[in-house]
Amino acid sequence: MEQSTVRVRFAPSPTGGLHLGGVRTVLYNYLFARKHGGKFIVRIEDTDQSRFVEGAEQYIFDCLKWCGIEPDESPLHGGNYGPYRQSERKASYLEYAKDLVEKGFAYYAFDTPEELEEMRNKLKSEENPSPQYDGTVRNNMKNSLTMPADEVKKLLEENTRHVIRIKMPGQETISFTDMIHGEVSFESDLVDDKVLLKADGMPTYHLAVVVDDYLMKITHAFRGEEWLSSAPVHILLWKYLFGLENMPQWAHMPLILGPSGKLSKRDGAKYGFPVFAMNWNDSKTGELTEGFKEKGFLPEAFINLLAVLGWNDGTEQEIFSLEELIEKFSIERVHKGGAKFDFEKAKWYNHEWIKKLDVSNYSFLVKDLFTSKGIAVNDEHNFNQVLELVKDRCTLIPDFYTQASYFFKTPDSWDIEAVKPKWSEDKTAFFNEYCIQLAAIENWEIGIIETTFKELAAAKNIKPGELQLPMRIMLVGAKFGPAVFEIAAMIGKTETVTRIKNALKVF
RNA sequence: GCCGCGUUGGUCAAGGGGUUAAGACGCCUCCCUUUCACGGAGGAGUCACGGGUUCGAUUCCCGUACGUGGUACCA
Numbered sequence: 184m185e186q187s188t189v190r191v192r193f194a195p196s197p198t199g200g201l202h203l204g205g206v207r208t209v210l211y212n213y214l215f216a217r218k219h220g221g222k223f224i225v226r227i228e229d230t231d232q233s234r235f236v237e238g239a240e241q242y243i244f245d246c247l248k249w250c251g252i253e254p255d256e257s258p259l260h261g262g263n264y265g266p267y268r269q270s271e272r273k274a275s276y277l278e279y280a281k282d283l284v285e286k287g288f289a290y291y292a293f294d295t296p297e298e299l300e301e302m303r304n305k306l307k308s309e310e311n312p313s314p315q316y317d318g319t320v321r322n323n324m325k326n327s328l329t330m331p332a333d334e335v336k337k338l339l340e341e342n343t344r345h346v347i348r349i350k351m352p353g354q355e356t357i358s359f360t361d362m363i364h365g366e367v368s369f370e371s372d373l374v375d376d377k378v379l380l381k382a383d384g385m386p387t388y389h390l391a392v393v394v395d396d397y398l399m400k401i402t403h404a405f406r407g408e409e410w411l412s413s414a415p416v417h418i419l420l421w422k423y424l425f426g427l428e429n430m431p432q433w434a435h436m437p438l439i440l441g442p443s444g445k446l447s448k449r450d451g452a453k454y455g456f457p458v459f460a461m462n463w464n465d466s467k468t469g470e471l472t473e474g475f476k477e478k479g480f481l482p483e484a485f486i487n488l489l490a491v492l493g494w495n496d497g498t499e500q501e502i503f504s505l506e507e508l509i510e511k512f513s514i515e516r517v518h519k520g521g522a523k524f525d526f527e528k529a530k531w532y533n534h535e536w537i538k539k540l541d542v543s544n545y546s547f548l549v550k551d552l553f554t555s556k557g558i559a560v561n562d563e564h565n566f567n568q569v570l571e572l573v574k575d576r577c578t579l580i581p582d583f584y585t586q587a588s589y590f591f592k593t594p595d596s597w598d599i600e601a602v603k604p605k606w607s608e609d610k611t612a613f614f615n616e617y618c619i620q621l622a623a624i625e626n627w628e629i630g631i632i633e634t635t636f637k638e639l640a641a642a643k644n645i646k647p648g649e650l651q652l653p654m655r656i657m658l659v660g661a662k663f664g665p666a667v668f669e670i671a672a673m674i675g676k677t678e679t680v681t682r683i684k685n686a687l688k689v690f
Numbered sequence: 691g692c693c694g695c696g697u698u699g700g701u702c703a704a705g706g707g708g709u710u711a712a713g714a715c716g717c718c719u720c721c722c723u724u725u726c727a728c729g730g731a732g733g734a735g736u737c738a739c740g741g742g743u744u745c746g747a748u749u750c751c752c753g754u755a756c757g758u759g760g761u762a763c764c765a
Contacts, residue, residue, distance in 0.1 A: 196765050205729050231764055310691045346763050373693055381763040388765050412694055412760035438758065445758065495703070499713050521758065524703045528715040575728045648724035655725055663726035
């Protein structure tokens with residue numbers, strides 16, 4: 184397997200935002216493909232036109248790009264196994280479905296939606312709230328198994344609306360080896376006759392994955408655990424159509440859960456944190472759902488936190504770059520059980536990445552933020568120096584505004600309460616004189632600003648510590664930020680003196 | 691209901707027949723810093739339950755509970 188090309192695919196449907204579970208699945212797909220020197224393929228599952236949302240396909244690729252994941256083959260990147268949109272492969276599915284009918288593994292079903300509903304209502308009971316179209320039920324329905332051959336032929340010729348269903352065998356144990364769960368098995372009698380080809384001629388997911396995986400020579404198929412229950416259908420299809428020996432290896436990823444149960448794609452707002460990679464603007468509903476990107480997450484942190492939610496390399500390492508993940512990832516170490524998403528920890532990862540990365544990697548984001556708030560950034564070098572000074576205090580990108588904006592504009596207000604109780608005439612005098620001395624400084628740098636301050640304090644017989652906090656309030660407006668003298672050095676002589684004088688009027 | 695999958699602190703988790711059951715986030719205390727962080731040192735808190743198997747089970751087996759997914763002409 185290692186010798187021949189590993190081909191892994193991610194098959195999203197363009198129906199909405201890319202949520203956490205989705206991104207993690209792509210990520211694992213991608214890591215596995217890269218680690219084994221294989222191809223990473225993105226195929227679009229757009230066979231359900233009713234749910235199709237304009238722009239969703241592009242959105243998916245935008246998210247991947249932001250995460251640093253580049254597909255080798257996709258509708259946008261090209262490749263030798265196209266088309267990469269299921270809607271463009273419609274013709275071939277019909278052939279395979281007919282082939283299955285001929286071999287006796289599938290059949291035509293002419294039941295109308297109304298008739299199906301009637302059947303379900305009739306059979307519904309306390310014990311069986313959702314009756315299936317299964318081995319016993321199909322004998323009482325309108326299909327090519329129960330109707331005479333000539334009648335079936337006639338209906339087909341008249342183009343009567345129909346679907347093709349798989350004929351689940353009776354009393355057969357269907358099992359396969361999942362790369363994460365190990366041996367998984369199902370009893371065929373308990374699985375229903377899934378629709379393979381819809382009345383509109385489009386395949387259902389079941390037929391499409393199998394046919395596409397075969398035609399695209401997929402070797403490994405990783406998907407969310409929500410697919411595990413329908414795996415027996417896929418296994419059977421592989422057996423009937425292409426042979427089990429050609430079937431890709433399956434891996435069903437554990438689910439990502441919300442704070443209370445399952446993580447719903449919808450109201451992410453109720454958790455207070457995003458559930459999508461990037462802002463998702465639903466053209467159908469007009470709803471805007473916030474993404475991790477826009478919330479202020481770095482892509483490095485985002486993929487890092489997702490990668491280790493359900494996987495670890497067995498060491499104590501927690502911070503991984505994409506390159507390290509490619510090197511260290513192994514599907515065998517992926518957890519079986521689902522994990523609750525913890526936003527606090529997610530923020531911690533972002534904080535770590537902000538600290539770890541050189542500010543030049545993300546200063547453009549902060550610059551955009553400042554610009555949008557009306558602060559023009561002219562001196563990039565100076566700007567980066569400021570960011571370097573405050574980055575330890577920033578968890579999300581927007582934090583840079585509160586942590587650094589005072590370097591570029593006078594504080595809007597002062598935390599008067601922090602200084603007033605201990606204020607005295609001595610201190611006013613000190614600062615007045617300090618201003619004069621500062622104004623006289625030729626070589627404006629941190630050492631001299633601090634020395635001047637301390638010597639004057641000693642001369643006035645005031646503890647420097649009692650003066651530093653007021654000075655901070657004057658320059659910053661509040662009790663936070665790097666060393667005061669560092670700030671003074673950064674904002675310049677004129678600005679420092681101005682801020683002190685202005686504050687003095689109020690203190 | 692039925693079927694599948696799962697279950698180590700509040701959360702993410704290492705481990706796996708005999709361990710003082712790692713580590714991280716969060717929380718608390720202290721140190722550093724006359725700010726806020728960063729950093730450092732500590733602390734509280736755990737093997738879902740019941741039966742087996744075994745000299746011994748958190749680890750293996752069987753049940754139960756709980757969680758979660760499926761049960762669509764959605765993916």
